[in-house]
Amino acid sequence: MGVTKTDLFNSTQNELAAYAKVLAHPARIAIIQFLLKAETCCNTTLVGDLGLAQATISQHLKELKNVGIIQGTVEGVSVNYCINPEKWNEIKEKFTELFEGFNPPNCSSC
Amino acid sequence: MGVTKTDLFNSTQNELAAYAKVLAHPARIAIIQFLLKAETCCNTTLVGDLGLAQATISQHLKELKNVGIIQGTVEGVSVNYCINPEKWNEIKEKFTELFEGFNPPNCSSC
DNA sequence: AATTTATATTGCAATATTACGATAATATAA
DNA sequence: TTATATTATCGTAATATTGCAATATAAATT
Numbered sequence: 001m002g003v004t005k006t007d008l009f010n011s012t013q014n015e016l017a018a019y020a021k022v023l024a025h026p027a028r029i030a031i032i033q034f035l036l037k038a039e040t041c042c043n044t045t046l047v048g049d050l051g052l053a054q055a056t057i058s059q060h061l062k063e064l065k066n067v068g069i070i071q072g073t074v075e076g077v078s079v080n081y082c083i084n085p086e087k088w089n090e091i092k093e094k095f096t097e098l099f100e101g102f103n104p105p106n107c108s109s110c
Numbered sequence: 111m112g113v114t115k116t117d118l119f120n121s122t123q124n125e126l127a128a129y130a131k132v133l134a135h136p137a138r139i140a141i142i143q144f145l146l147k148a149e150t151c152c153n154t155t156l157v158g159d160l161g162l163a164q165a166t167i168s169q170h171l172k173e174l175k176n177v178g179i180i181q182g183t184v185e186g187v188s189v190n191y192c193i194n195p196e197k198w199n200e201i202k203e204k205f206t207e208l209f210e211g212f213n214p215p216n217c218s219s220c
Numbered sequence: 221a222a223t224t225t226a227t228a229t230t231g232c233a234a235t236a237t238t239a240c241g242a243t244a245a246t247a248t249a250a
Numbered sequence: 251t252t253a254t255a256t257t258a259t260c261g262t263a264a265t266a267t268t269g270c271a272a273t274a275t276a277a278a279t280t
Contacts (some may be wrong), residue, residue: 002235002268008161009136013143020133025238026119029126029208036211043257051118053240058258060238077247077256083212092209098139099202101146102193112238112265135268153227163270168228170268187226187277 016098019091022067027052028060035070035083042078126208129201132177137162138170145180145193152188 006014022028030050034041046057061081064070068087072079116124132138140160144151156167171191174180178197182189 002233002266004135004137004236004268005162006136009140013136013139016139017134017136020130020139023130024127024134025114026116026123026127027114027238029123029130030119032208033123033211036213044255052115054257055241055259056239059240062258074247074257077254079257085212088209088212092212095205095209098142099198099205101143102195102198102202103146112236112263114238114266137268154225164227165229165271166269169270172228184227184277187224189227 012094016094018067019069019094022063022069025060027056028064031057031060031064032069032083035081040080040082042075042080044078122204126204128177129179129204132173132179135170137166138174141167141170141174142179142193145191150190150192152185152190154188 004017009017023032027050031046034046034049038045043054043057043061046061047054050057052060061070061072065072065081068084069091070081071084072081074080114127119127133142137160141156144156144159148155153164153167153171156171157164160167162170171180171182175182175191178194179201180191181194182191184190
């Protein structure tokens with residue numbers, strides 16, 4: 001065990017969970033927030049800003065890149081990362097759809 | 111290691127990550143979606159609907175309850191769970207705030 | 221009281237995540 | 251070419267998560 005039974009759920013549920021998973025770490029939230037402000041940044045900048053080791057930041061960037069939320073372009077020796085606008089909006093819409101599914105509570109039993 | 115260094119991040123980042131974490135499993139997404147439609151349901155209903163063991167559903171419900179996203183009221187032998195409106199809106203707003211932090215890309219390097 | 225029904229908890233095995241040092245890979249500068 | 255700077259990957263240790271059988275708990279019914 002220790003493995004999620006993805007076959008029991010539909011693609012929307014699995015996708016939403018996957019997007020949530022990549023947001024489920026404060027370092028990755030911090031990286032995203034940094035990119036929202038700075039528009040672009042590289043590994044070294046984040047190492048200085050967050051206080052995690054270079055290998056750790058690199059790993060978090062990889063996970064963000066794997067789901068497509070950020071993209072990196074080689075700029076000489078360093079790599080510039082930035083938000084992928086299309087993916088960002090896609091994720092935003094998926095979460096918005098979930099959150100808007102809530103109707104005023106006329107629930108009698110709680 | 112294997113433990114998140116929460117002390118490196120601010121409360122907003124840690125909270126957002128914690129909320130994302132509870133959404134980071136398709137079963138919990140499915141439970142939430144079920145509650146959004148049905149307004150209320152109990153463990154046994156979910157066991158039949160999701161196809162996971164009773165103990166597993168109970169565990170997922172516990173995690174959802176721990177962050178306050180759902181609440182349960184004892185109704186005879188069973189427990190009726192439903193969305194907690196205040197918490198739901200709080201979480202919704204936290205995510206909305208993050209997603210709205212993105213401005214049109216005038217980023218030159220990617 | 222004994223049985224049934226519904227849920228929670230415990231204990232355990234399998235797997236995933238987090239973090240970092242060490243090292244490799246790549247490109248620029250001296 | 252050698253040195254420097256930046257990033258990625260590998261290996262490893264510590265911890266977390268997922269899932270379920272077994273069991274415990276609690277309320278309603280017989």
